[in-house]
Amino acid sequence: MKISSIRGWHWHVVLCGAVLIQLWPLFFMLSTSFKSMDEIFQSTLNPIPAVPVMNNYLYVLKNFPLVQYIFNTFFIAGIIAASKIITSILAAFAFVYYEFSHKEKLFNALLLTFFIPITVVMVPNYLLLSRLGVLNTPWGVILPQLADAMGIFLIRQAMRAIPRPLIEAGKLENAGAWVMLTRIILPLIKPSVIAMGIVFFINSWNDYFWPLLVLQDKSRYTLPLALQMFISAEGGSEWGIAMAVAVLTSLPPLLLYLSCQRFIIHTFMQSGVKG
Amino acid sequence: MNLEEAEIRMASHKAQDQGEQILSNDAYIQYAAMIKNAAKHWRRTFCEAGSIWQPVVFLTPATLVLFVFAYWPLLQDVWLSFHLWNMISPAMKFVGLQNYFQLVTSAEFIKIITNTVLYIVVLLLVNFLLPYLLSFMMAHLLKRFSFFYRSALFAPSTVSLAVASILFLWIFNPLAGPLSILLSAVGLESPRWFKEPVLVVIVIGLIIGWKVFGYNLILLLSAMVDVPKELIEAARIENASDWQLFRYIIVPMTSSTALYVFVITIVFGLQYVLVPVNMLTQGGPDQGSTNLVYIVYQYGFVFFQTGKAAAFAILSMVIYALFLMLKTKVLDKKVHYEN
Amino acid sequence: MSGIVFEDVSKYYGEITAVKGLSLSVQEGERLILLGPSGCGKTTTLRMVAGLEKITSGILKMGGHVMNMVEPGARNIAMVFQNYALYPHMTVWENITFGLSIRKVPNGEIKARAEKALEILNLSGYEQRKPHELSGGQKQRVALGRSLVKQAPYFLLDEPLSNLDAQLRLQARTELVKIHELYRPTLMYVTHDQIEAMSVGQRIAIMNQGVLQQLDTPDIIYQYPANTFVASFIGAPPMNLLQGRLCDGKLRIAGCDIKPPAEWQNLLASHSELWVGIRPEHCRLSDNSLLRGRVEFTELLGSQRCVHVRLQGDELVLCVFPAEQSAIEGTVGISFSWEHVNSFDSHTGCNIGRPHVR
Known part of the structure; x- marks a missing residue:
């Protein structure tokens, strides 16, 4: 009994160390953002600012169109998440509910796009978007991300988990495809759909690279993109301000995560299950 | 009728x-x-009232988007890689395999490949081996707090890589950053992390590691939890040590998920590298932090040599495809373990 | 006209045969039970009627029309699933009225039908509950109610009582029959429980390995099983099947020579080897016995006492007596009356027939 509890302690120490490494940077970011410039350099390691100040936040609000950035990010992430959910539901439903030739092949082809690296799509998509005249607009960011292979896969998994008799009972009632989808299937998989929507939202909120390629006007920047303005390659001195923007950028995803972490972790866990 | x-x-x-x-x-x-x-x-x-149109209607949005923005670029890359072009001029010159030839014989090619391999090694250590061991601990060696650890370790995965980059730029700041203060406290001088050739790759690998660690951990954890409890208990009754438990039961029983995580660690890890490299080093010092993925961006949008960018893109796709094929092959052989 | 007719219907899943050459007809308004061990094809048969399984070959007619290519929703069928298949996100009321609202039945009509069904099923007051707030028996009745309101001419039930405990099942059985008498739809009912089959069914179709073994009333199936499978499947404890050999007009069973009555002689003459089937309750203890053996052990089955007797040829015979009879031990003689005997060909397993039945 005693030996086993000691052995347990051993592993707890390792894991607590890991938790410390993972959480300390976040905490450090938060505390730095409330420190005055002097304090940042004089008591860098102090976990709690001696005199918490809002200066950094006020400075950013005053000198940068921060609200505009937040709105831009929200707009792009919201539309992408909604669209990914809708297109994924429709496609997954077709795969679950209908029989048609080459079904498996099409499904695998769609799923494989998950593994096509950004390097491959970078140049051609940029050219395509410029031909469509949507460069430097939010639509340029949104357009290539209207559908998602992982979304199709996960929603199909969720739909497959519905007991078959429920679907068959609907069929016997002469329920058409649309009734079946909206009144039987969707209410049953609502939790996974919501969780997946949140995950999509977080991912596109955090997206840096594609907005970087598409958006040139500073007024159209998203938050992660705006972050770049607060650092220089040599390591600028405005750390408090940079950290304040970083906090604002991370807050929505972190809050979403904290409020429904069980859901979100479950959704992520499923994404590793290869069917 | x-x-x-x-x-x-x-x-x-x-x-x-x-x-x-x-x-x-x-x-x-x-x-x-x-x-x-x-x-x-x-x-x-x-198939529902004899209508082939219904599934077509349902499938069109997703299929259209994914084919236009994922498969079509692949074809276009092949075509572009045979040409010399600066992305703007109307004149596009067909040069056959010249881009590929130049790419393989250039001096930076060796550097890119070594950097890429180094990235892969760091990423595998931080994002595969470490979470593999920790998820085993959490699933089978601990009885309590597993949920807390899981939630805490996953939190950084919800943060943007842009945030992570800027955060670690400050943490690793050689003059006034918190790490340099800690190092000087024990009498060491902080290296210029982002300016030293090999060091920069390791630091950027750690940034990716911080962000992706939690995600890979819960993927592996879900496989660990799926190992039937009776198997673990049976092994315990045989007086198997933790190591034996891991080696003879956990590893074979979780092999397919582990392989999946192994592959995505490489495939996605190299893509994540884009963000910190672009924000912090732009491939420097002297191309010391570039890799097979970032080089495509450089050729495409910094040097404006579209043909070479496309050639590198195809090369990266081929390498990724090899990994994916390896995964499928090994999985086909190993399925019996997890069934 | 709402009978169901199978004409040489087969169902294959790739190499596996689920149902083979099934021909049977269900009369309008009758209660037909599909009975058999698990994997015998009874559920597949039911699902083919519902249109949930494709028919590989053969023809299925309902109400005189070929139904092979008619989709499930157009067949006008009500079905109760084994696990009830209640929609967990809908209330009892919504579950019951869902099908009607899809079919665009007028609201007043929906209300009237649903209220009537709830009343019949004793579910009034539970309208706003969700399925997870109901007991097993209530869930089963909601499932029944959902089928009732459709007033469909065909009523299919797939092991509807298997998830209830024994006492509830007894009650639900009688309720089911009462409800059927009310509307008299054509009813097909799948079960693996022979007592359920006997008590609910007007006729029983017994299936094994995808093949129809016998289709008849419960009485006849019990007294006159078509083959050795039916004989051993129906009845608990099961029928004794003893190996017999005919020589010189005498039947040799377990070392005893028995002389069959004159009317049996002709019937048996063409079979030198056969199975003799005697129900345990038709065995009597007798000094003037036909068979002799030693009592191995005795089981008390409540109202009955079941005695296991080992015969000379090492064969085991079960005899059932009223429980009041005192314990039986040692060597006993067993006799039976020939009017209850069934005999089966030892190669085909088919019933040879009885002189006074045919």
Whole structure:
């Protein structure tokens, strides 16, 4: 009994160390953002600012169109998440509910796009978007991300988990495809759909690279993109301000995560299950 | 139509009943045709009211987007990689395999490949080996707090890589950053992390590691939890050590998920590298932090050599495809373990 | 006209045969039970009627029309699933009225039908509950109610009582029959429980390995099983099947020579080897015995006492007596009356027949 509890302690120490490494940077970011410039350099390691100040936040609000950035990010992430959910539901439903030739092949082809690296799509998509005249607009960011292979896969998994008799009972009632989808299937998989929507939202909120390629006007920047303005390659001195923007950028995803972490972790866990 | 067929059937039946022992040839042919026909129609009706259009309508949005923005670029890359072009000029020159040839023989190619391999090694250590061991601990060696650890370790995965980059730029700041203060406290001088050739790759690997660690951890954890408890208990009764438990039960039972995580660690890890490299080093010092993925961006959007960018893109796709094929092959062999 | 007719219907899943050459007809308004061990094809048969399984070959007619290619929703069928298949996100009321609202039945009509069904099923007051707030028996009745309101001419039930405990099942059985008498739809009912089959069914179709073994009333199936499978499947404890050999007009069973009555002689003459089937309750203890053996052990089955007797040829015979009879031990003689005997061909397993039945 005693030996086993000691052995347990051993592993707890390792894991607590890991938790410390993972959480300390976040905490450090938060505390730095409330420190005055002097304090940042004089008591860098102090976990709690001696005199918490809002200066950094006020400075950013005053000198940068921060609200505009937040709105831009929200707009792009919201539309992408909604669209990914809708297109994924429709496609997954077709795969679950209908029989048609080459079904498996099409499904695998769609799923494989998950593994096509950004390097491959970078140049051609940029050219395509410029031909469509949507460069430097939010639509340029949104357009290539209207559908998602992982979304199709996960929603199909969720739909497959519905007991078959429920679907068959609907069929016997002469329920058409649309009734079946909206009144039987969707209410049953609502939790996974919501969780997946949140995950999509977080991912596109955090997206840096594609907005970087598409958006040139500073007024159209998203938050992660705006972050770049607060650092220089040599390591600028405005750390408090940079950290304040970083906090604002991370807050929505972190809050979403904290409020429904069980859901979100479950959704992520499923994404590793290869069917 | 149904009635008509039924009538044929009835007629042939009647003929039989009236003492004709063998169906007349005609009736038999009709009958056979009818059965065949019935099977055909049946197949169609089962697919919802004989409408092929319904699934097409449902599938079109996702399929269109994914084909236009994922498969079409792949083809276009192949085409672009045979040309010399600066992305803007209307003149595009066909040069055959020249781009590939130059790419393989250039001096930076070796550097790119070594950097890429180094990235892969760091990423595998931080994002595969470490979470693998920790998830084993959490699933089978601990009885309590597993949920807390899981939630806490996952939190950084919800943060943007842009945030992570800027955060670690400050943490690793060689003059005033918190790490340099810690190092000077024990009498060491902080290296210029982002300016030293090999060091920069390791630091950027750690940034990716911080962000992705939690995600890979819960993927592996879900596989660990799926190992039947009875197997663990049976091994415990045999007095198996933790290591033996890990080696002889956990590793074989979680191999397919582990392989998946192994592959995505490489495939996605190299892509994540784009963000910190672009924000913090732009490939420097002296291309010391570039890799197979970032080089495509450099050639495409910094040097404006579209053909070479496309050639590198195809090269990266080929390497990724090899990893994916390896995964499928090994998985096919190993499925029996997890069934 | 709402009978169901199978004409040489087969169902294959790739190489596996689920149902083979099934021909049977269900009369309008009758209660037909599909009975058999698990994997015998009974559920597949039911699902083919519902249109949930494709028919590989053969013809299925309902109400005189070929139904092979008609989709499930157009067949006008009500079905109760084994696990009830209640929609967990809908209330009892919504579950019951869902099908009607899809079919665009007028609201007043929906209300009237649903209220009537709830009343019949004793579910009034539970309208706003969700399925997870109901007991097993209530869930089963909601499932029944959902089928009732459709007033469909065909009523299919797939092991509807298997998830209830024994006491509830007894009650639900009688309720089911009462409800059927009310509307008299054509009812097909799948079960693996022979007592359920006997008590609910007007006729029983017994299936094994995808093949129809016998289709008849419960009485006849019990007294006159078509083959050795039916004989051993129906009845608990099961029928004794003893190996017999005919020589010189005498039947040799387990070392005893028995002389069959005159009317049996002709019937048996063409079979040198056969199975003799005697129900345990038709065995009597007798000094003037036909068979002799030693009592191995005795089981008390409540109202009955079941005695296991080992015969000379090492064969085991079960005898059932009223429980009041005192314990039986040692060597006993067993006799039976020939009017209850069934005999089966030892190769085909088919019932040879009885002189006074045919």
